[in-house]
Amino acid sequence: MNEPKLIAGNANKPLANSIARRLTLHRGKMVKPVDARVERFNDQEIFVEVYENVRGEDMYILQPTSNPANDNLMELLIIADALKRSSAARITAVMPYFGYARQDRRAKARTPISAKLVANLISESGIDRVLTMDLHATQIQGFFDIPVDNLYAAPIFALDMLHQFKGRLDEVMVVSPDVGGVARARELAKRIGAPLSIVDKRREKAGEISEMTVIGDVRGKACIIVDDICDTAGTLCKAAEVLIEAGATEVHSYITHGVLSGPAVERISNSVMKSLVITDSIQPTDAVSACPNIRIVPTAPMFAQAILNTWNGTSVSSLFDMETLAPIYDGLYPAE
Template structure:
């Protein structure tokens, strides 16, 4: 367990996640305040001393990415100016990770810009989960600990006791991660052939590679906003003879209209994590599994200068059990 040198704080949309981490560790959440003025300006304030302490700030870059990203910068600066010993930015969902490449002329590599800004503001370390592209870790010069929701999500899927299951990737790009899910669940993989013609959130599933007839399907992806790909793929699976349809995403980014699509689709259950504060979406088809215990265990290892990867080599069963409670 951590000693008194650890202090965990939560940003405006990271406070509930930070509180879950503190509850797991048996420590108090750091006192802080965030104000947003009528002109949109953001003001952050630390309400207790952090001098010579190791500080962990929890804030996803999720449903309000510009405000949340800006707030992280202000927090990093505030902690450094308050003489914190070290500052770790805990970003359960790094929303700008989608901007990971320059694949057409005159565009910004947004993830790299965000990484540099967070470091320049004062972050000594970054802790995140299920990046859209793992190579984004290379955009940072500071250490990055990249966690995976897969073990916890798979434990929940196993608890459902779904027979004759097949894992389905929405496209070739996610096929490697889909194989990792399939390997953990000891089932086979099918792959959707998806195309996207523009930068909007509309993609079309053209074909499904693999045998799904008579099987129960689990669609896996890192996130979904519009729900279009999940629903199109679910309909395609039904047309090809699949029985029950489930979906699993690491980050619960669904919009209200997206949630309605899922609600009216063949998908029986959408499984996700609490990496993003998305309280506006309430559905009987949604199951949220907490990854706060996973992050809490990670910062204990970071603080004690132990291996974070040991969480996945021989992850403590108590972490998974606490997440599923």
Template sequence: MRQTQIFSGLSHPALVEGICDRLGQRPGKAELRKFSNGETSVQIQSSVRDQDVFIVQSGSSKINDNVMELLIMISACKGGSSKSITAVMPYFPYSRQSKKKSHRGAITARMIANLLHVAGVNHVITIDLHASQMQGFFKCPVDNLVAEPLLARWIRNNVPNWRDTVVVSKNPGGTKRVTSLADALKLSFGIVTTDRRRPGRGEGLSLQGSAIFERLGLDGTYETDGLIEEEFDAEAGIAPAETVKVTSNEDAAEDAAEDAEDEADEKKDGPVRGRGRATSAARRLNGNAVNAVPSSPLVKSTRAESFISEDGQDSPRKRLMRTVTAPSASHSPADPTADEYTDERARDVIHGRLVHGHIVDDDHPSPALSAVSFKNRPPRSSNSDDDEPPEHMLNSMMSTCSVEEPELAQPMGGTHDAGDTSEAEEEDLKNPELETTVTLVGNVRDRPVCIVDDMIDKSGSWIAAAETVVKRGGATKVYCMATHGLFGGDCLEEMEECECIERIVVTNSFPIPEDKKARCSKLTIIPVESLLAEAIRRNHHGESMSQLFLHGW
């Protein structure tokens, strides 16, 4: 291409060589070096006057040095009177810091966009931003290319029986990316979510201030004086009965006579008979609906009958009105509407337990949680003979009636953001004192699975998702696919050792050290030189970029 210069930073020289080979030209000459105190020095050794300049700089392990190199090179080309300057950034640095996560946090991705604008950039080309909304940070046009066509082509060519493949997202934040790939290949998709195990939520919940628990007396802060009806029943010697009797006009008259007697006895005996008056008032209230059909079939007025006299007549002094809930009507087997609202897809929801980031059996012990629960449990009084409520009932009520501790709430308020779950998820999986519940939504049994995300940085969530779909879901093979292979720390080695992972597929948008490549036999790298070279060519000639987003280019 004429009137074009392509310069390379120090982050990914091999990528620039591949781009220039496909465009049929050589990289521009530039000298990048450092002073003894770490400062970066750039010397552009080719003429850039009235030319279109493309500076290719991706991220690397020295991300801050790469950013400074790019900014200085842009400023140097601007001072050399270049016609336009385009920053080609296959991996955009600081893309995960695109929003505030605390009151005193910084939106670092926007700061990088402002620095590029101040340096003099006119256009930005990148691949798969962590959040596509980041394009609004820039004051210049942004071409956010996608690696989806490359991943889809690899699936069609390398996955056996790829038409049966299920594309799975390992967290809620990547659902849109997964559904896009699944729609392009006409495949099924699923999702894996993780959360702190619910039986352990009791340690993070407070029973204080809960009206229900105070009435039940489970927190030891409230002692009830006894139910009024129970005391009245004990005083009157009434025994519960099973029969149901409809209130008649004669019964209403008898109730009125009883009320008069109760008022007279109350004046004579003092406040002790006050409870009887309250009960009589309730009985009179229920007796007003004589021979009336209740508005709801679930609620019926029943009369608790006590002893029956020898002559077969009921004792009016020993009757008490109560309101009970009748059992719901069951559908007969021949009823065609019995299964009208039955959702068969509910069978595709599978739950599992994660301890130290790995799937375990349901009966696997959790020593850390048991120790914490025992330590935080208040001592029971020695004179209490009541049994504790079942654990599943207690946790269910605590989740409804109690509040979480402040440290578990969001710093900026509101609920959890699905796009920011990756970092917190990795921390929870590595925490030895936490047990995590994992949920798989989708049918993956006897099918290959492709777990897709925009980057692979830490291995915890990838291994957890792979073990979930294989050990719980029954998948045959698992392919971990992402655009950017950052592979921080021992991520690549840990994924290599995981028996549930068949292949690890990434692009070469981010440089991977040669020693890591040699130690990982499962790693497959898809080149993106052709995608970036075509984007540079179209940008130089003013052609449309929309063809690069299609699966047939």
């Protein structure tokens, strides 16, 4: 029986290597990313060459489409084309972070739905299925004409919160930084048995917030802001300030995808937030890794298990439960 084979683009090689190590642990035999080169010509055209035989193999391309989004997207499509033309049996795009997901509808006249365009490109490139995590809008799964498995960071975050806030969970309040993220925050609050609050924000234009209001009583609470993407961190830091002004004793944030562009790291360093927890779905920059109040939780155990479940035809949705994930993360969050 053929083993699942992993191939990595340049977007997040440390995560690809971590997933390969987890697959080695599960399979009891050495698993390494397929030997290949993904390079650029002088005019920045992307060139891919796979050095191993992949005929009839079940291939998994590890490539988040993070910054630079266009380069990483083209790498994914060209790797997929190389594998398809090399007679791979099945190609799965493992995209821990799905770029262009924020452009999922026409909010104004004469604007694109870029998420749908990217879904079309992926479907037409020869990719047979997509494995991703915390899509900005879950309905993006419907943009694809191929199967899409959307994993959730919530059970990992819940395990982390139960460990970090052990003994004082009664002080914790989960906060959604906007009305649109209430469902995500409610799901996490339910997992740890905490109440829910909302910060209502109003924007005059993109990237600028004119007003914020706290809905709910946060006095004396340790507030945990939950969201899927943190880009420039303006909204996050402003929300933390508003919560402290409303009487919160401390503010922490759990964000799935740490895009953290521009002044984000500096803002977080100078913020009233005690900590920001992100996943490694996007490869952290040196500045992010060096920031003392940013902590990174690994996703490799979950993605490795999802790849194995896809390969052997078992349930991927079983990974939505904390009970299933706890043994996978055993040692990182030991049972007390």
